[in-house]
Amino acid sequence: MNRLLSISVFVTMLFFSSLNVMGQDTIVRKKSAPASKMRSATKSLEVSLDKNDEGQIARDYERVAVEFLNKGDNAKAEEYFKKALAGFTKLKLAEDKTRVTRSLAKVQENQKNFGSAIKNYEAAGSFSKDESEEKINLNDAKRLRTQAAPVAQAVYVESNIELLKKEKKSEEVADAYVQKAENSLQQKDKAVALESYKEALVYAKNKPEAVIKIKNEIANVYASDNQFEEAIGINEKLLAEAKTKQDFNTQIKQLQSLASLYLKKEEPQKALVSLKEAYELASKKGNSAEAKNSLAALVNYYKAAGNDKESMKLYESFFKNLDQLIKSDTTLINAKTFEITEGKIRQLEKEKGLKDELITKTNTFNYFLLGSVALLLLLFLFIVKALYAIKTKNKEIALQSLRREMNPHFIFNSLNSVNQFIAENKELEANKYLTSYSNLMRNMMENSNKDFILLDKEVGQLKKYLDLEHLRFADKFDFKITVDEQLDAESVFIPNMIIQPHLENAIWHGLRYLDKKGFLHLKFNFIKQKVHVIIEDNGIGLVKSQELKTSNQKAHESRGLNNTKERIGLLNELYKxxxxxxxxxKELPESGTIVEIVFPLIDKL
Structure with missing residues (x-):
């Protein structure tokens, strides 16, 4: 007997090592494998990793995780949910982040990793923008914190059932009812547990796998209460449905469950029939894992019955069909295919990491380069601005210098006039002249630093100047100043000290040489939105004036004209x-000169 057991153990070990080696060889020889959701998900992940599409990569990680969860591989599901969560967190996709964090908490709860599950339920609650969703996650966290108190847990489960119903999340309602059933079993209330499982069936109707699992749990409750007929009835019904749908894996599972129930009911012959049928179906359909389970159960049965002959017969049948079993085992093929695919995924992830690192370094360099260029550009702009400011300041200084250049000549002529009055013993005229002169000079000094002054102030200064000159040359000329009614003298600005030199020229080089009394007319006209300043005299004119001038006077007049042109040029550059x-x-028969200065209306500076 012991020898037979040793042989059976050796054969079993040899069988499963052969499955592994031969299964790998089958992968090579098999040209194609049936399409699956897992294959579709992993293929999509390969493509998105190759394209480095961050959003799609995260979504594909989630798809792969869900497929592992459906297969019952919680460890792998957790690994891929974590990768999906990292992707959604990086992309700041709050809704996706909340959903995956809750899924991660669930698979951690399935693995009894309650500490991590609690943290992730709480995190999902904090991420959620919806109050109901937040409360659902926090209820689950509290439920896990009160595992030792089933009564307290029941409160959170009931709360979630109501909230999930309002949110119309049918699958999660089904899960909550399963939790309620498990909680009721902890409290040894099998009636409530059965009722809860039946409620779960209503909400899980669109998930066949979940329905089968729940019905099996109902059967287990009946079996634990020795209600074997009800339990067997459920399993037989599930078996019949699986046969109708040609769901061979479910058929095998239900046959194994029936065998277990028959043994508990002490009907070993029926258990043996179910086990043999399960073993034969698993062998025929190439499900090596379930073939192993069925074979082990049969060996245990024969061991207990002391039937060595049937046990050896079973092993002979097994070895006879071993090659065919391995060739047709799609689970081995799919597992090996995924192992190869996962290796490729790991390689693509590594390549993506290197690409991301390279992109980060490139971006860092680019940012540094852009920052350097921006800094240089700012420095360049600062230098340009500084140079422009210096240039502008130089122009302003030059303008002031040119404006003040006219003052010495005016002062010299004025003092010369005073000297003449004194020489002629005209003390009263000299005093009157000096008083007017001092007022004029004070006004001129006050405005000497301004490029533009108001029209009424300029007219006032020019009138004072002409009054002074008329005091000296009373018999040589009369004058008149007219301002267009359209010009508001108190709001219109004109260039400072640009008119007086030309009034001086008209008097000293034109009017004072006349044999008769001349006339000087200063006009401020407003034509087509422009101010026209016209200085008109009927003196001897430009040609005769040139003939009478000394070389020193010619140089001064030339400098005076150049001064005016330079000042106008600087004003145009500074103020546009x-x-x-x-x-x-003037054209014959008239004599005299006309000076015209034109500029746009300036009502603000």
């Missing part, structure tokens, strides 16, 4: 006002 200047002699 498009100021123009012209001087011309």
């Amino acid at each position: 006002k498009n100021i123009s200047f012209s001087i011309k002699e």
Whole structure:
């Protein structure tokens, strides 16, 4: 007897080592394998990894995790849910992150890793933007924290059932009812457990695998209460449905369950029939794992019965069909195929990691380069701005210098006039002249640093100047100043100290040489949104004036005209006002000159 047992153990070990080796060889020889959801998910993952599509990679990791969960491989499901969670977290996809965190908590709970499951239920609750969803996750966390108190757990389960019903999450309602049934069994309340399992069936109707699992749990409850007929009835009905659907794996499982029930009911012959049928079906359909389980159960049965002959007969039959069993074992093929695929996935993940690292380094370098370029550009702009500011300041200084350049000549002429009054013993005229002169100089000094002044102030200064000159040359000319009614003298600005030099030229180089009394007319006209300043005199004119001038006077007049042009040029550069200047002699038979300065209306600076 002991010798037979030793042989059976050796044969069993040889069988399963052969399955592994021959199964690998079958992979090589088999040209194609049936399509599956797992294969589809892993193929999609390969493509998304190759394309480095972050969003699709995360979704494909989740698909693979779900397929492992459906197969009952919680460890692998947890691995891929974690990868999916990392992807959704990186992409900041809150809804996906919440869903996968809850799924991760569930597979950790399935593996009795309650600490991690609690943390992830709480995390899913904190991520959720929906109040009901938040409470559902927190209820699950609290349920796991109160495992030692089934009564307290029941409160959280009931709360989740109501919340999930409102959210219309049928599959999760089914899971919650299963939890309620398990909680009721802990409290030894089999009636409530059966009722809860039946409620779970209603909500799990769209998931055949879940329905089968729940019905088997119902059968187990009946069996634990020695209600074998009810349990067997459920298993026989599941077996019949599996035969109708040609679901061979379920058929094998139900035959094994029936054998277990018959043994408990002390009907060994019926148990033997079910086990043989399970073994033959597993062998025929190439399900080596279930063939192993059925064979082990049969060996144990024969061992207990002391029937060595039947045991050896069974082994002979097994070895006779061993090659065919391995060739037709799709589970081995699928497992090996996934092992190869997973190896490829690992390689693609490694390549993706290297790509991401390279992209990160490239981006870092690019950011550094862009930052350096931006810094250089800012430095360049700062230098340009500084140079522009310096250039502008230089122009302003040059403008002030040119404006002040006119003052010494004016001061010299004025003092010369005072000197002449004194020489002629005209003390009263000298005092009057000095008083007017001091007022004019004070006004000119106050505005000496301004490029533009208000029209009314300029007119006032020019009138004072002309009054002074008229005091000296009273018998040589009269003057008049007119301002267009359209111009608001208190709000319109004009260039400072640009008119006076031309008034001076008209008096000193044109009007004072006349044999008769001349006339000087200063006009401010407003034409087509532009201010026209016209200085018109009936003096001797430009040609005769040139003939009478000394070389020193010619140099001064030339410098005065250049000064005006330079100042106008600088004003145009600084203020973009498009100021123009012209001087011309009147046409015969008239004599005299016309100076015209034109600039746009300036009502604010």
